[in-house]
Amino acid sequence: MVKFIKNKEEIITAYICVLPWILGLGIFIIGPIIASFIFSFMDYSVVLAPRFVGLDNYKKMLVSDPLFWKSLYNTLYMTVIGVPLNIILSLSVALLLNQRLKGEAFFRTIFYLPSIVPQVAMSLLWMWILNPQVGLINYLLSLIGIEGPMWLASEKWAKPAFIIMGLWGIGGNMVIFLAGLQNVPQHLYDAATVDGANTWQKFRYVTLPMLSPTIFFVLIMGIIGTLQIFTQAYIMTAGGPMDATLFYVYHLFNKAFRDFHMGYASAMAWFLFIIIFIATTINLKLAPRWVYYESE
Amino acid sequence: MERYLKVLVVSILFIFFVVTFTILSSASKRTLEVWAPGGKVWEDTYQEFQKTHPDIELKFVPLTGGFDERKQKLLSAVAGGVPPDVMWVDRFEVSQWAAFDTLTPLNRYIPKYKVSPSQYIRQTWDEAIFPWDNQLYALPWQTDDRLIFWNKDIFKEAGLNPDKFPVTWEEQLELNKKLTKFDDKGNVTRIGFAVVEGLGANGGEWVLGWANGGEYMTARSTKVTLNHPKLVETLDWLVKMTDASGGVEKAAAFKGTWGIEVQAPFFVGKIAAMINGNWTFESIARYAPNLNFGVAPIYRRDIYKKEKKLVPITFSGGHAFAIPKGARNPDDAFEFIRWITGINGTRAYRNASIAFSKSMDRPWAPIIFAYQAANKESLEALAEQPVTQAIKDGVKLSFDLMAYTRFRDRSPAALLMQREFLGHARDEALYHKKTPKQALDDATKAIQAELDRLLDEWEKRTGKKLR
Numbered sequence: 001m002v003k004f005i006k007n008k009e010e011i012i013t014a015y016i017c018v019l020p021w022i023l024g025l026g027i028f029i030i031g032p033i034i035a036s037f038i039f040s041f042m043d044y045s046v047v048l049a050p051r052f053v054g055l056d057n058y059k060k061m062l063v064s065d066p067l068f069w070k071s072l073y074n075t076l077y078m079t080v081i082g083v084p085l086n087i088i089l090s091l092s093v094a095l096l097l098n099q100r101l102k103g104e105a106f107f108r109t110i111f112y113l114p115s116i117v118p119q120v121a122m123s124l125l126w127m128w129i130l131n132p133q134v135g136l137i138n139y140l141l142s143l144i145g146i147e148g149p150m151w152l153a154s155e156k157w158a159k160p161a162f163i164i165m166g167l168w169g170i171g172g173n174m175v176i177f178l179a180g181l182q183n184v185p186q187h188l189y190d191a192a193t194v195d196g197a198n199t200w201q202k203f204r205y206v207t208l209p210m211l212s213p214t215i216f217f218v219l220i221m222g223i224i225g226t227l228q229i230f231t232q233a234y235i236m237t238a239g240g241p242m243d244a245t246l247f248y249v250y251h252l253f254n255k256a257f258r259d260f261h262m263g264y265a266s267a268m269a270w271f272l273f274i275i276i277f278i279a280t281t282i283n284l285k286l287a288p289r290w291v292y293y294e295s296e
Numbered sequence: 297m298e299r300y301l302k303v304l305v306v307s308i309l310f311i312f313f314v315v316t317f318t319i320l321s322s323a324s325k326r327t328l329e330v331w332a333p334g335g336k337v338w339e340d341t342y343q344e345f346q347k348t349h350p351d352i353e354l355k356f357v358p359l360t361g362g363f364d365e366r367k368q369k370l371l372s373a374v375a376g377g378v379p380p381d382v383m384w385v386d387r388f389e390v391s392q393w394a395a396f397d398t399l400t401p402l403n404r405y406i407p408k409y410k411v412s413p414s415q416y417i418r419q420t421w422d423e424a425i426f427p428w429d430n431q432l433y434a435l436p437w438q439t440d441d442r443l444i445f446w447n448k449d450i451f452k453e454a455g456l457n458p459d460k461f462p463v464t465w466e467e468q469l470e471l472n473k474k475l476t477k478f479d480d481k482g483n484v485t486r487i488g489f490a491v492v493e494g495l496g497a498n499g500g501e502w503v504l505g506w507a508n509g510g511e512y513m514t515a516r517s518t519k520v521t522l523n524h525p526k527l528v529e530t531l532d533w534l535v536k537m538t539d540a541s542g543g544v545e546k547a548a549a550f551k552g553t554w555g556i557e558v559q560a561p562f563f564v565g566k567i568a569a570m571i572n573g574n575w576t577f578e579s580i581a582r583y584a585p586n587l588n589f590g591v592a593p594i595y596r597r598d599i600y601k602k603e604k605k606l607v608p609i610t611f612s613g614g615h616a617f618a619i620p621k622g623a624r625n626p627d628d629a630f631e632f633i634r635w636i637t638g639i640n641g642t643r644a645y646r647n648a649s650i651a652f653s654k655s656m657d658r659p660w661a662p663i664i665f666a667y668q669a670a671n672k673e674s675l676e677a678l679a680e681q682p683v684t685q686a687i688k689d690g691v692k693l694s695f696d697l698m699a700y701t702r703f704r705d706r707s708p709a710a711l712l713m714q715r716e717f718l719g720h721a722r723d724e725a726l727y728h729k730k731t732p733k734q735a736l737d738d739a740t741k742a743i744q745a746e747l748d749r750l751l752d753e754w755e756k757r758t759g760k761k762l763r
Contacts, residue, residue, distance in 0.1 A: 046375045047396045048753070132549035133483045147481070153548035155727060241548065242727050243720070257368050258711060259746070260396070 040266035050263065057267035068268070070243050071251035074159060078229055078247070082163040083222040087215060090170035094177035095207075108178070115171035123235040126165045127152070137164075152237050158244040162232055173218050180214030181207070209292040216283070216291045223279050227272065248272060325353045328628045331370065332384040332617070334358025340648035345635055352628050359384060370620070374398045379620035381629040387423045387436060387616045388704045388714075391517070394426035394433045395708035395754055400619040401431040405630045411435070415638070420666035423703040424616050427517045428754060428762060435637040436666030439614035441697050442499040443690075445562065445576055446569035448588040450475060450486075461569070461592045463600060465533050469540060475568040476541040484542040484550040487561075490570040491537050492726070493718045495547045496561060500571040501718055503611040505530045506702050509598035512717075517707035518751060518762050520744045522717060523736040526598070531732035535725050544726040558583040574694035578661040581683045585659070591690040593697055612701040614666065642670035646677060659683045661691055664698065671695055708754075709747045716743060 040057055044050035061068050097108050114122070129136045130151040138148030149157040188206045197205065208215075230249040233239055239246035239254075248268070256265030332338065339356070346354050357380065359366045367389075373379050385393060393399045405411070413421045420436035448458035454475060462468050468489055475488030490496025491504065505512065510526035513519060521527075538544050554561040561567045562576070563584035571594065580587055593608035600606060617633035619626050635641045642665045653660035660681050662674035675695060678688055704710055716722070721739035724730040730738070755761060 043753075045396060046371050047398050048757070051753075127552065131552035134553050150545040150549050153545045153552075238719075240719075240723060241544070242723055242729060257364055258715075260371070 036266040036269055039263050040270050042263045043261075044263040044266075045260040046262055047260075053263070057264045058271070060264065061267055061271065067243060067246060067251055071246045071248045074244065074246060075227055075229065075248040077159055078163065078166075079223055079226040082166055083219065083226055085163060086166060086170055086173060086222055087218055089167055090173035090218070091177050091211075091215070093170060094174045094181060095203075097174070098178060098181045108174075111174055112171035115169045117169075119231040120235060122165070122169070123232050126161075126168075126232075127236055130161050130165070152245075153241060155242045155244040158237060158241060162229075162245065165232065173222070176218055177211070177214060180211045184210040212291040213293060216287055220280060220283055223283070224276055227276055227279075326351060326625060326628055327353045327355050328382065328625055328632055329355045329357065329380040330382040330632065331357045331359055331373075331380040332382070334360070337645065337648045337652050340651075341636065341641065341645045344644035344648075345632065345641065348640070349631070349635075352631075354632075371398070374620050374622065377622060379622050381619065381623040381625045382617055382632050383620055384437075385434060385616055385618050387420065387434065387439075387614050388706070388710050390424050390434050390616060390618065391426045391428075391706040391710060392708040393618065394431070395428065395750055397757070398621055399433040400621055400623060400626055401429075401433060402435065402619070402630065403432050405634075406432070409630060409634050411634055411638075415668060416666045417664075417668060417698050417701075419612060419698070419701050419703050420614060420616075423612075423614075423706060424618075425706070427515070427706050428751075429758070429760070434616035434618035435633045436614060436616045437637045439612045439664050439666050439698070439701075440573050440575060441610040441612050441664070441694055441701050442503050442571055442573055442594065443610065443694060443697065444569060444571055444592045444594060446489075446590045446592075447562070447565060447567075448590050450565060450568040451590075458588075458590060461590065463595055463606070465597065469533070469536060471569070472537055473540045478542065482542075482546070484546050486565065487541045487547065487550070487567050488569065489537065490541075490567050492534055492547075492722075495538070495544070495551060496567045497571045498573050499611045499613075501530070501534065501722065502704060503571065503594050503609060503702075504534070505717075506611070507594055507597045507609045509596075512713065513705035513707060516762065517705055518747070520709070520713070520740050520747060522713065522721075522743065523733065523740040528733045528736055531722065531725050531736060534722070535728075535732060538726050544723070560584075563587060574664065574691070577687050577691050577694065578659075581659040581661050581687050585684065589686065589690075591686075591693060593693070593700075608697055608700045610697045610701045612698070612703050614664075616666075637665075638667055639669055642667050643673065646670070646674060650677060661687060664695060671698075707747060708750045709743050712743050712746055 039050060041052060041054060042050040043053045043056070093111055097104055097111065117125070128134075132138050132148060132150045132153065135148075135151070137151070141148040151157050151161040184207060188210070189202060192202050192206050228249050229247045230253065233245040233247050233250050234253075237245045239250055249272070252265050252268045252272070255261045255268065330342070332342075334356075335358075338358075342354055342356050346352075359369070361369075363386070370379075370383055370385075379398075390399070416436055417439060420439045421432075424434040424436055425432050444461055446461055451458040456471070456474075462471055472488035475486065476484065477486040479485050487496050491500040493499065493501055505527045508526045508530045510524045510530055511521050512524070512527070513521055538547060541547055542550070550566075554566060555564070557579075558564075560579065560583065562570055562572075563580070580589065594610060596607040596609050617636060619629045619633070623629055636645075646662065650660050660678075661683060662671075662678055665671055665674065675692060678691055681688075704714065707713070716739040721735040724735040724738075725732045729735075751762060755763075
């Protein structure tokens with residue numbers, strides 16, 4: 001066995017070297033996390049001294065803030081509908097682009113490209129695409145005789161519009177799925193072929209199980225990411241129309257940085273943490289039923 | 297061990313130097329840290345201050361980012377105990393800053409520096425007073441107001457008298473119906489009379505509420521009266537107006553096709569008439585100098601209905617300069633805000649902005665200063681500008697209307713009120729989710745709850761009783 005640490009002096013030197021990082025982690029990450037937990041039990045408006053209010057913030061949040069529930073609903077809507085759609089579509093594209101055909105690299109680039117566009121630029125672009133009068137989507141719909149909806153101006157269609165826009169950025173997940181597909185051993189397909197499996201059976205009984213850890217990862221990251229959705233709504237709709245796109249983090253942002261209810265906002269942040277924690281735990285608990293790890 | 301010591305010694309020495317340097321540099325001169333807008337015109341103005349005040353070292357930090365971001369920066373600085381000496385604030389937020397105990401009351405400086413409220417437009421001065429303690433917390437710098445603008449060519453084309461804008465709400469609704477246009481698919485291609493904020497108008501809601509005799513809060517801002525019957529009636533009319541131009545969804549979709557500058561909807565005939573701010577004059581001069589437009593005040597509907605008399609009403613916002621609590625150099629800070637809002641500062645700003653416009657080969661039109669005497673000079677300067685008579689007359693009208701202007705009720709819940717009345721509650725009515733009455737009742741309850749919370753806190757802290 002190699003002995004890494006020689007003497008005390010080296011230990012001290014090592015600690016001095018990592019000190020900036022430890023300080024940064026403590027001051028800028030762990031510190032605020034602890035502070036936000038404490039503030040969630042306080043009435044705190046930044047400039048005035050915080051006042052302890054017990055569970056008031058949590059009570060107010062759950063009982064007397066209709067926008068809290070509305071924003072939670074909006075966010076869960078995006079998660080429940082948006083995340084599975086995103087996975088299905090990015091997996092499908094990955095499967096198509098895994099066919100070892102001519103121009104494969106070109107198409108992979110094309111599909112990946114949108115996901116490197118910054119959120120702000122993407123939002124501005126999609127405001128044009130989604131414009132009901134002059135936008136591309138409604139124009140295309142009109143070609144097949146459908147009168148497109150009002151998208152971002154409509155309470156009903158604003159969230160679906162965001163989901164569609166999100167599907168434009170499947171490139172990131174697609175790349176992850178492609179990597180996963182490369183890892184499916186060819187001999188399993190060969191064996192399946194020998195056993196007389198058709199394409200669907202190969203997909204269902206070979207590809208999907210072998211890909212399940214990747215799907216699991218993408219699912220968890222997708223849920224966490226979508227629960228924190230903010231930028232698009234901030235830029236494109238300001239939470240409207242009729243709070244249809246007031247997402248959880250946006251409501252939190254309004255409470256914290258517009259009304260200066262830092263205590264309340266902290267409570268919201270911790271509640272979101274609990275939601276994410278529960279969602280992830282459920283996923284982890286369910287995982288053994290469908291996620292297959294080769295090493296097991 | 298030796299290496300460890302070396303690192304330690306070097307770090308200690310470094311910290312020692314930084315600290316000493318900071319102390320020395322701050323002690324040697326009377327520095328004044330100012331957080332305010334940047335850009336050529338402002339920087340020229342600050343330079344003029346520096347020239348006339350050589351004993352003060354002006355440290356200027358440009359405020360960047362949007363409304364929210366600027367506020368967060370100032371708030372963190374004040375909370376962290378390192379506020380600037382002077383900061384630029386939106387005047388209608390002064391009460392919020394004051395309620396949070398973040399600003400220095402200015403009353404004690406007024407006699408010493410020979411500042412008098414009468415030098416400023418009364419409403420702008422009053423807006424900087426926090427109604428709960430009646431202290432002045434900022435000096436007003438600039439202001440604005442709202443008028444009706446209309447496109448005379450479109451009026452002529454529709455067979456209307458281009459020189460007269462209808463006065464009653466019934467006539468205006470008719471006008472809106474008549475001038476709003478749709479394409480064969482039912483999309484809006486022109487709004488007849490834009491009165492709703494964000495859908496072609498600016499400040500319409502506030503001014504129309506007052507025009508109708510509505511009040512948003514009680515005099516000392518302790519009670520929200522947003523569900524005032526006259527305001528409910530106003531919102532009801534706004535809903536009718538919006539429905540007349542295709543409904544809010546179609547109007548919002550139409551808005552997505554608008555451009556800016558030379559492509560602005562009013563300049564290209566996508567809006568036939570609108571309630572908008574006096575800054576529109578400069579835009580017209582710059583982007584649509586040949587626009588055949590008319591301009592008129594908004595009139596008090598309540599008075600007109602009773603006495604058939606035309607009494608104008610308008611709405612002003614604007615900015616001010618304040619001294620944060622804990623500023624290290626409050627005396628020089630007051631000298632700075634007195635200077636910059638006063639005759640010399642406004643003159644420096646005007647000269648700089650005229651010079652800047654000239655250097656960019658743009659026409660110039662004045663903003664409205666809070667300082668009364670400054671506006672006389674602005675109009676004189678405008679007379680020499682190569683802009684049309686219509687613009688000159690319009691600017692003159694916007695200046696004269698200041699006598700009739702009102703400002704949003706001052707309260708720490710002002711921003712919430714704005715979000716409800718120009719946003720959430722209004723939209724509930726525009727989208728027909730609630731009746732105007734229901735929407736405003738609910739909003740009143742929500743704002744009052746927030747206001748009560750702030751009042752409780754404030755009364756407890758100051759020991760004063762307002763209710």
